[in-house]
Amino acid sequence: MSGERNHGIEVEGLVRAFKDVRAVDGIDLRIEPGEIYGFLGPNGAGKSTTVHMLTTLLPPTAGRATVAGFDVAREGPKVRASIGAALQETALDPFLSGREHLRLQSSLHGIRGQTRKELIETLLARVGLTSAGDRKIRTYSGGMKRRLDLALALIHNPQILFLDEPTTGLDPQSRTALWEEVGRLARDEGVTVFLTTQYLEEADVLADRVGIIDHGKIVAEGTPARLKAEIGKATIEVVPEQNADRERLAALLGRFGEETAARPGAYAVQLDGHGKLPDVIRALDNEDVRAAEINLHQPTLDDVFLAKTGRTLEGAEDA
């Protein structure tokens, strides 16, 4: 097993077919060591199938993937020894306590004795479950189970961490705590993180790079900032105080960009680089067009998804 954190994830032409359906349809990825990679897409896009292949839970139909420098199809034991995985279903035994789960997980990796004891206590403290450590899992809340799941994934100090929709169903406080911990792992411990999510905000906050998968294919990849910059500029939307000013407002805003869809009663343009928000405000003031409301809308990853697939992420499941 490679003990150094000098390998990330490399994927070439990875395919997984279920009878006639190609759930993952020839994807290529290269994730550097210590990077947080956000894998975005709607339900059924192929995110979890990709994770299952990379964690050796599912053999690929075609293509090649190495994780931590080991081939997922031929070197399963070495891959599993190098990774930690918190999968979508927090599969915990309701009859065991948190501590007993950690004991089992550490034993599976051959960690014993005092080292195990210390590790268990450290991890319980890190995920805020020290006092609940001896309680049976069936008394845990969803957030507690997710945090325990993360601790289980970390018990053997993995090089690469797979988090499959780790914050689904969590309250905002638990979500933020988990984001902080994941960020710390990558930043301070050099752990490579492969994170699948349906939450754009999560990818935006956490990921160094993002890949968007739809119908089994990667439709966009890059840093969140670059992807957003690629598909467009900010949109400015103004609601005039008086309806009579609408025509003057349209003419004024037309100097800053191209008209785009707006709410009823509002007028909006996508800024084309001839000015920014302060310039628009100055122009409104100079020409005495009074605004009841001014909104600046920066492009989001949802806009990226819309631009690349023709659908919004929220509506994609029904497509």
Add this chain to the structure above:
Amino acid sequence: MKSRFDVAIALAYRQTTVLLKNPSIFLPPMLFPLMNLLAFAGGLSRLRHVPGFDFHGGYTAFTFVFVLLQSAAFGGVFAGFGIARDFERGFAKRLLVSAPHRGGILMGYALASLVRWAMIAIVLTIVGLLAGMQIGGSGIDIFGLYALGVIFNLVGLLWAAGVATRFRSVQAAPLMQTPVFIVLFLSPVYVPLHLLQGWIHAVARLNPFTFLVEAGRGLIEGRPTQVATAFGVAAALLVVASVWARTGLARAERAG
């Protein structure tokens, strides 16, 4: 060293912990053979007076061998229910993604099954002795009898594991249990083989379990007969059941 033994011991520890914490899981495999022992040894003991009944160790010992081997088989099958439950609840996925050496997973379930059966066998033996069971065999003979039980427990577990990994649902429990039940009761349960007549004799003569139970009775009586054949049959069953379980696990791995 990270090896399949680490995985096996870790999983066996978990299975045993869950078992001891849950009487509802632990008690049925314990009570079932106990009830059989008490019912058969008590209610049917006059069968020893049937002409041609040539077992000289008393009817309790005669019944004890069947019940001991039955408890071994069902101990394994009940452990298989746990495997199906783990797949149904997704816990098996955790094991598959966490265990560096997956061969250790079946070993772990097998170890736990043996621990469970050991507890049952101890209780059964104590109850048998309290009920006046005569042991004519030497220490080696009795070791041989329990060794047959160990192998049969593993056969039961591996058979059930093969079903559990193929169906990955507790709903497959009857499929694990019924064939074992049929095999056990199509053997010389209440009287020696040569006293059976008609179709049941023909079936029992070919039933692999008959070799085990007849050899077991010879061992407890202190007149070992066909012991090598019985161990040969048990070993063959173990090989077949191992292949069945391993291919089942491979199928579960492919299914993801």
